[in-house]
Amino acid sequence: MRLNVQSLSLWLAALFGAVMLVAFVAFPGFFPPMSPEDSAPEVAAFYAGNTTMIRASMVVFNLCAVMLVPFFMVIVYQMKRMATPTQVLAYGYLSAVASGITLFAIADLFWLIAAFRPERDPEQIQLLNDLAWITFIAPVGMIVAQNLCLAAAVYLDARPEPIFPRWVGHLSIAVGLAMVPSAAASAVRTGPLAWDGAISFWLRNGAYAAFMVVMFFVLRRAIAQEAAEEGAAAPEAAVLADVGP
Amino acid sequence: MTVAPRSPKADLWVCWWLFPLFYTLFGVIFVVLTRVMPPPRPGVSVEQINEFFDQHETTIKIGFGMLMVFIGLASVTNALVAVQMKRMSVKPVFAYAYITTLAVGAVPGCLFAAFAFVAAVFRPDRDPELVALLYDIGLLTFVGSLGCFTTNYLVLAIAILLDENEIFPRWVAYITFWQIATELLAGPVFVFQKGAFAWNGAISFWEGTLIFGVFLACLIVVLRRAIEQQPVDESVQA
Numbered sequence: 001m002r003l004n005v006q007s008l009s010l011w012l013a014a015l016f017g018a019v020m021l022v023a024f025v026a027f028p029g030f031f032p033p034m035s036p037e038d039s040a041p042e043v044a045a046f047y048a049g050n051t052t053m054i055r056a057s058m059v060v061f062n063l064c065a066v067m068l069v070p071f072f073m074v075i076v077y078q079m080k081r082m083a084t085p086t087q088v089l090a091y092g093y094l095s096a097v098a099s100g101i102t103l104f105a106i107a108d109l110f111w112l113i114a115a116f117r118p119e120r121d122p123e124q125i126q127l128l129n130d131l132a133w134i135t136f137i138a139p140v141g142m143i144v145a146q147n148l149c150l151a152a153a154v155y156l157d158a159r160p161e162p163i164f165p166r167w168v169g170h171l172s173i174a175v176g177l178a179m180v181p182s183a184a185a186s187a188v189r190t191g192p193l194a195w196d197g198a199i200s201f202w203l204r205n206g207a208y209a210a211f212m213v214v215m216f217f218v219l220r221r222a223i224a225q226e227a228a229e230e231g232a233a234a235p236e237a238a239v240l241a242d243v244g245p
Numbered sequence: 246m247t248v249a250p251r252s253p254k255a256d257l258w259v260c261w262w263l264f265p266l267f268y269t270l271f272g273v274i275f276v277v278l279t280r281v282m283p284p285p286r287p288g289v290s291v292e293q294i295n296e297f298f299d300q301h302e303t304t305i306k307i308g309f310g311m312l313m314v315f316i317g318l319a320s321v322t323n324a325l326v327a328v329q330m331k332r333m334s335v336k337p338v339f340a341y342a343y344i345t346t347l348a349v350g351a352v353p354g355c356l357f358a359a360f361a362f363v364a365a366v367f368r369p370d371r372d373p374e375l376v377a378l379l380y381d382i383g384l385l386t387f388v389g390s391l392g393c394f395t396t397n398y399l400v401l402a403i404a405i406l407l408d409e410n411e412i413f414p415r416w417v418a419y420i421t422f423w424q425i426a427t428e429l430l431a432g433p434v435f436v437f438q439k440g441a442f443a444w445n446g447a448i449s450f451w452e453g454t455l456i457f458g459v460f461l462a463c464l465i466v467v468l469r470r471a472i473e474q475q476p477v478d479e480s481v482q483a
Binding site for chain 1: 256260306307312316320321323325327345356363372379477
């Protein structure tokens with residue numbers, strides 16, 4: 001297979017996604033997730049006792065999270081190829097990716113700032129920790145918007161052979177809706193909706209990670225289909241490209 | 246009217262309806278529930294700030310909990326305006342700038358207020374001085390994220406003036422220039438704790454909000470007109 005920017009973007013996401021999974025497991029505050037009920041001294045003790053691993057795992061998050069942007073832009077590009085009335089949904093998706101990934105970048109900065117001076121006043125460390133967790137879990141709107149834009153575009157795609165199969169639309173809506181309850185993590189400190197809860201932490205992060213894995217394979221198929229169409233449209237150009245340096 | 250799937254302009258009309266929906270929710274969240282608009286006073290004591298949060302704790306949680314989800318609609322409204330800008334006779338550069346400036350602006354200009362306020366009411370026993378810090382972070386970022394919106398209005402206004410396809414009427418550009426003026430007049434919020442130029446002042450807040458309301462209503466109307474007049478089989482620059 002010839003390397004093109006689309007395939008490269010997928011593999012970048014696979015590589016950095018795998019690295020982030022390691023960082024996710026390595027972060028001492030995710031297994032189990034830290035409780036919002038922890039007192040300020042408990043939070044400060046957590047940062048003092050795990051400083052190195054917190055810094056290491058969050059620096060990795062910081063470096064790798066935005067590496068997923070090219071992957072999302074493959075989705076935008078494929079949405080633009082769809083036979084939808086206009087490209088408004090593709091641009092809505094793009095806009096939501098830009099805002100959403102910014103939130104991810106800010107969350108890991110709060111964790112890193114909290115870990116920078118573990119001797120800081122515990123009340124201040126607790127506030128930074130709160131801001132990190134709330135920013136990481138609660139503002140799900142951009143992901144919801146991405147998934148609903150994607151689903152609407154899939155349903156409106158009038159190509160005889162659609163860019164993405166219809167079930168991608170259903171899955172995209174289901175995953176988008178699974179994100180919604182996590183918004184409550186900005187308000188509650190106990191139960192499944194708290195930032196460490198079964199819904200707000202495990203369902204939210206698990207469902208989105210699984211969705212990205214599925215989209216990896218869906219996009220591979222769409223890229224192959226696009227190459228086949230281009231090859232059929234201009235066989236001599238494809239032959240020239242294959243023998244190129 | 247039934248909107249069959251794959252009907253012409255279905256995507257545009259769905260996005261258009263989301264536009265007034267988003268700003269209605271925006272009003273409910275920021276005015277009715279979280280009391281960010283009109284903003285509480287900047288020149289108050291730490292005790293008064295803590296009282297403000299105690300008093301509005303529940304509605305702040307409900308309102309900003311809603312915003313965490315509905316902020317996503319902002320990306321759709323960005324895209325709708327950008328797609329109309331791409332139909333203009335100018336190159337799509339300003340359409341892309343329109344999306345980018347608002348995608349940036351959503352975080353400091355809208356969500357940061359939510360993060361600060363929900364953190365302020367998250368723990369009733371939080372150090373009052375930290376609660377006061379969150380009050381300033383929330384309100385200054387909300388009223389004072391000037392550049393994202395100034396740039397956004399500038400590219401919109403210029404695109405309208407240069408456009409020969411008459412996608413939007415020219416008078417929309419003049420209203421958009423007023424929006425730039427309101428952002429410039431909000432600059433002093435970082436200096437003043439009382440008076441017309443404070444974050445709750447007659448100029449920095451009330452005048453700006455009034456013009457914003459007019460601008461928004463006009464934008465929604467001219468977007469509707471633009472979509473109605475858009476040919477179904479129009480080819481738009483990539």
